[in-house]
Amino acid sequence: MAQVRVLTGDRVTLRQPRLDDADELFAAVASDPEVTRYVTWMPHPDVAETRRVITELFNKGKERTWLIELRDTGEVIGTCGFRVVQPHLREFGYVLGRRWWGQRLIAEVVDLLIAEMESDPKVRRIAAVCHVENTRSARVLERAGLTLEGRLVRHTVFPNIGTEPQDVLQFGKAVE
Ligand SMILES: CC(C)(COP(=O)(O)OP(=O)(O)OC[C@H]1O[C@@H](n2cnc3c(N)ncnc32)[C@H](O)[C@@H]1OP(=O)(O)O)[C@@H](O)C(=O)NCCC(=O)NCCS
Numbered sequence: 001m002a003q004v005r006v007l008t009g010d011r012v013t014l015r016q017p018r019l020d021d022a023d024e025l026f027a028a029v030a031s032d033p034e035v036t037r038y039v040t041w042m043p044h045p046d047v048a049e050t051r052r053v054i055t056e057l058f059n060k061g062k063e064r065t066w067l068i069e070l071r072d073t074g075e076v077i078g079t080c081g082f083r084v085v086q087p088h089l090r091e092f093g094y095v096l097g098r099r100w101w102g103q104r105l106i107a108e109v110v111d112l113l114i115a116e117m118e119s120d121p122k123v124r125r126i127a128a129v130c131h132v133e134n135t136r137s138a139r140v141l142e143r144a145g146l147t148l149e150g151r152l153v154r155h156t157v158f159p160n161i162g163t164e165p166q167d168v169l170q171f172g173k174a175v176e
Contacts, residue, residue, distance in 0.1 A: 014066035028097035
């Protein structure tokens with residue numbers, strides 16, 4: 001498993017996921033169908049699946065994943081990360097447990113993640129997509145300084161919605 005470095009904000013810490021995070025991550029985030037509605041994975045049926053994802057998927061190959069911890073309490077509140085699509089291009093994503101929505105915590109997470117991606121001199125473009133109806137996420141991306149570049153039709157299958165590919169909004173940001 002690749003190691004990611006610790007990124008510290010005012011209210012959150014982003015750090016390497018560990019196997020012993022599985023119980024909290026499962027209970028607060030990965031098992032909740034409201035959280036997974038607009039992501040490309042199904043809610044985890046049990047904590048064994050969360051353990052498998054931590055050990056077999058996180059920080060493998062071209063994926064980098066951080067666990068999001070609330071600094072005040074040390075609680076596990078979500079995950080975020082990026083994928084190296086091409087040497088100059090990163091695509092990122094994030095999930096927060098529902099009880100932490102609406103506090104602008106994700107803005108801090110995204111700022112830390114963008115700064116980390118931009119610290120690599122090879123990176124010239126940072127991008128993200130969200131389901132057309134995921135208005136919360138679209139606001140997060142706009143506020144973080146990404147530009148809405150268009151609507152990509154029939155782009156992604158969201159398994160919690162159905163088998164038909166769905167339209168997404170494409171956001172991007174040039175890194176000079
Ligand atoms: C997307 C997500 C991280 C946003 O987190 P959050 O804590 O709700 O984010 P914020 O508190 O910054 O709110 C985001 C925006 O949504 C707005 N919002 C709040 N409730 C809303 C609602 N019911 N419908 C639409 N927008 C809403 C907020 O006002 C805010 O906009 P503003 O900055 O213009 O005020 C969180 O909802 C989440 O984890 N969702 C599930 C996973 C997911 O969809 N990930 C993204 C995949 S692309």
